[in-house]
Amino acid sequence: MCPNKQLKNLCYFCGLEGADTIEDIPPRSFFPDGQRQGLIRIPAHASCNGNWTKAIEYFRNVFSGLSGKNNFTASVLFDTKGKRSLQNSPKLRSKLVSELRPRIDFISAGGVYLGSKPGVYIDPDHKENFVNHMVRGLYFHHKKVPLPANVKIKTHLQPRTSAPLIIQSMPIVEIHPKVFKYRYLFANDHIHASAWLLGFYDVEAGTIFAITDPSGESQLGT
Numbered sequence: 237m238c239p240n241k242q243l244k245n246l247c248y249f250c251g252l253e254g255a256d257t258i259e260d261i262p263p264r265s266f267f268p269d270g271q272r273q274g275l276i277r278i279p280a281h282a283s284c285n286g287n288w289t290k291a292i293e294y295f296r297n298v299f300s301g302l303s304g305k306n307n308f309t310a311s312v313l314f315d316t317k318g319k320r321s322l323q324n325s326p327k328l329r330s331k332l333v334s335e336l337r338p339r340i341d342f343i344s345a346g347g348v349y350l351g352s353k354p355g356v357y358i359d360p361d362h363k364e365n366f367v368n369h370m371v372r373g374l375y376f377h378h379k380k381v382p383l384p385a386n387v388k389i390k391t392h393l394q395p396r397t398s399a400p401l402i403i404q405s406m407p408i409v410e411i412h413p414k415v416f417k418y419r420y421l422f423a424n425d426h427i428h429a430s431a432w433l434l435g436f437y438d439v440e441a442g443t444i445f446a447i448t449d450p451s452g453e454s455q456l457g458t
């Protein structure tokens with residue numbers, strides 16, 4: 237018998253037994269066809285990931301659409317998968333159009349103008365869904381146990397250039413140079429406290445900073 241049988245049976249998302257599928261982090265659809273190497277694979281309930289599908293499509297279109305032309309992978313992806321999903325969904329089209337904003341100026345902490353990129357309003361429900369799955373998946377991958385469901389994940393999107401300087405001391409993991417890389421930090425004072433910097437495609441635009449906050453855990457303590 238596999239010594240890790242019990243571990244493999246736990247769902248990374250809800251933490252309960254009975255995982256019946258394998259989830260990829262980052263999602264496979266973030267890669268152009270044929271480029272799927274290096275994915276992190278973790279056990280999940282199909283039912284726990286059912287509501288993630290729409291958030292994945294939403295973020296893939298947003299990130300690959302925002303990425304600069306110098307990111308060939310994102311351009312290819314947006315021209316194929318992104319375009320296909322936009323062609324096939326009038327609802328998604330009108331949603332994205334209504335959420336596109338004029339270009340946003342990026343200013344460094346020292347007040348230096350860093351250029352501008354198209355701004356986009358990010359749907360908060362999709363954001364919560366997407367980041368929850370990404371962070372819980374990566375946490376499980378590193379710690380080999382699920383992050384408890386009552387640990388909150390606080391997050392915001394920001395250009396890498398305005399991220400806290402401390403992130404530069406966080407180890408970096410590159411899953412694919414043009415698709416996804418991340419940095420992480422585990423706190424010494426609490427096993428469930430961690431920080432994550434998720435960089436998609438052109439990391440100038442597609443960067444998510446997230447922190448797992450275990451402060452709500454005590455409410456469930458016995």
Ligand SMILES: [Zn+2]
Pocket residue numbers: 247248249250251252280281284
């Ligand atoms: Zn589950």
